[in-house]
Amino acid sequence: MSFLEKLQNQILIADGAMGTLLYSYGTDCCFEELNLSHPEQIQHIHKAYINAGSDVIQTNTYAANYLKLLRYGLEDSVKEINSAAVRNAKIAAANQAYVLGTIGGNRGIKPNSITNEDIKRSFREQLYCLLLEGVDGILLETFYDLEELETILTIARKETKLPIIAQVSLQEPGILQNQTPVNDALKRLEGLGADVVGLNCRLGPHHMLLTLEQIELPKNAFLSAYPNASLPTYTDGKFHYESDADYFRNSAQAFRKEGVRLLGGCCGTTPEHIKAFASELKNSVPITEKSVKLKPKKIIVEPVSAKRDDAPLHELVKEKPSVIVELDPPRKLDTTKFFEGARALKEAGIDAITLADNSLASVRISNESLGYLVKQELGMRPLIHIACRDRNIIGLQSHLMGLHTLGMHDVLAITGDPARVGDFPGASSVYDVSSFELIQMIKQLNNGLSFSGKDLGQKTAFSIAAAFNPNVRSLEKAVKRLEKKIHFGADYFISQPVFSEEKLLEVYENTKHLEAPIYIGLMPLLSSKNAEFLHNEVPGIKIADSIRESMAALNDNPELAVREGIEITKSLIDAALDLFNGIYLITPFLRYELTAELAIYSRQRASQIRGNSYAESTIY
Known part of the structure; x- marks a missing residue:
């Protein structure tokens, strides 16, 4: 049965963070290069998530594009790294889990840091590498900039009929950084051909659920959510997350009630967090209707402006x-x-x-x-x-x-x-x-x-x-x-x-x-x-x-x-x-x-x- 056919009737459990585990093992380098130098380590993490209950795993390719590999002098290794990543995931999956080719956002919170043309070139190269290796779908994740995500989703939809998951990341619950309400953003992604739309990273379960309350069930797509474990803390020169698996277990049914059909984890999550989700929701029947807590429409009042006691210099001169x-x-x-x-x-x-x-x-x-x-x-x-x-x-x-x-x-x-x-x-x-x-x-x-x-x-x-x-x-x-x-x-x-x-x-x-x-x-x-x-x-x-x-x-x-x-x-x-x-x-x-x-x-x-x-x- 295909990935989308399964989503029609049941909730699928995705995997959690890859970088968090590699970081905890003391690996602080280009995590994507480890697909080549330490394939057994990557395969081991994939298997750990499958054993924890993941129906879906993602390739270790979040930053395996030209623009990000350039930082490490690995820009000429895009094909080798992405191809190895898919092979590692497939070996670990052994036909027990679907393999999604992951592509991460580039712009982050600086929308103008990279041109659209550079993004297109970098994306196409990585996309083709993943498609040639035979992934089961494409996961577009951690996009703060909606324009960037819409741009590459349009390209991806023209290049493949495989399932595409498109996920945005939020600085503030409910809205993107350009002030687009998240419900509107997901509708736009659905209109561009995404099969699954949702949220990942930045927010933990609490704020992600508050945001999901404002999101309607898509008409022609499914909802996904990959929350962070918690807010990170920084101790003795290292980042770490303190949220335990029981917290994820307790929030699992709430994600189901908000219409989520693909549920995984992002930064800070481990196989224990995914096991907690799986223990509550594995093979659960998804909801087909929900009431949406759309924010009440504000009475439009122009924000108060600062009062100046002088003419601006540009007007004065x-x-x-x-x-x-x-x-x-x-x-x-x-x-x-x-x-x-x-x-x-x-x-x-x-x-x-x-x-x-x-x-x-x-x-x-x-x-x-x-x-x-x-x-x-x-x-x-x-x-x-x-x-x-x-x-x-x-x-x-x-x-x-x-x-x-x-x-x-x-x-x-x-x-x-x-x-x-x-x-x-x-x-x-x-x-x-x-x-x-x-x-x-x-x-x-x-x-x-x-x-x-x-x-x-x-x-x-x-x-x-x-x-x-x-x-x-x-x-x-x-x-x-x-x-x-x-x-x-x-x-x-x-x-x-x-x-x-x-x-x-x-x-x-x-x-x-x-x-x-x-x-x-x-x-x-x-x-x-x-x-x-x-x-x-x-x-x-x-x-x-x-x-x-x-x-x-x-x-x-x-x-x-x-x-x-x-x-x-x-x-x-x-x-x-x-x-x-x-x-x-x-x-x-x-x-x-x-x-x-x-x-x-x-x-x-x-x-x-x-x-x-x-x-x-x-x-x-």
């Missing part, structure tokens, strides 16, 4: 010339000079003080704390830089929610210099997301949704700046990145410092089609050594030969060198204000008196160019 100044948080705990500088910049009439996020991966006082003090004590607008380097997705969202709560709405999303260039070269660079994804996530918060798709009950009101480096060989490619950042949600741009009028004109000509405004970065040079260091050692900064020569000529006169640096910057301000509304001044070594002078000059020049209304206006 469109209306009139605007000057913002970067003043780095200090490396030491004495903030006296920092606040002296902040006060001087306020008197100079700047529109915002920008605070870097441990620039060059060097430890400084938190820009969030200084930003709050600047706002509360001085009444200035802080623009907070947020680097992807130092926080994972959890930390990034928490940080942004904190900024919103403190009333700081202007942020600059940047990738961040790698940890190895800073004070602690042995520290980890997190980079859970790129600046593109961070921009998109912040925009999602502005829609009242968390990174995982959960309703936050309130919209944030962030004005999102993105970084722009014009000091590259191909400005055309750099502008393409700007266009991509706009697509992801960037409201405006802040550039790396520019040191030539020719570059300013080149930037203008290449960006004048963009609607998003640009703050042009300018930084006064202090000496020839300063100029040479920036030009030769700091990524993203190039200084014109003529300027370096001018600074070198004053190498023996530090005071004149500083004045020369100021005059060069004033000349660049003149040129920039002819083309752009935004001036971004970078303060070198807390020499705030220099950027204060330049800020005053910028405002005066802007008033001469655009009229006195600008010189008289202030946001304070």
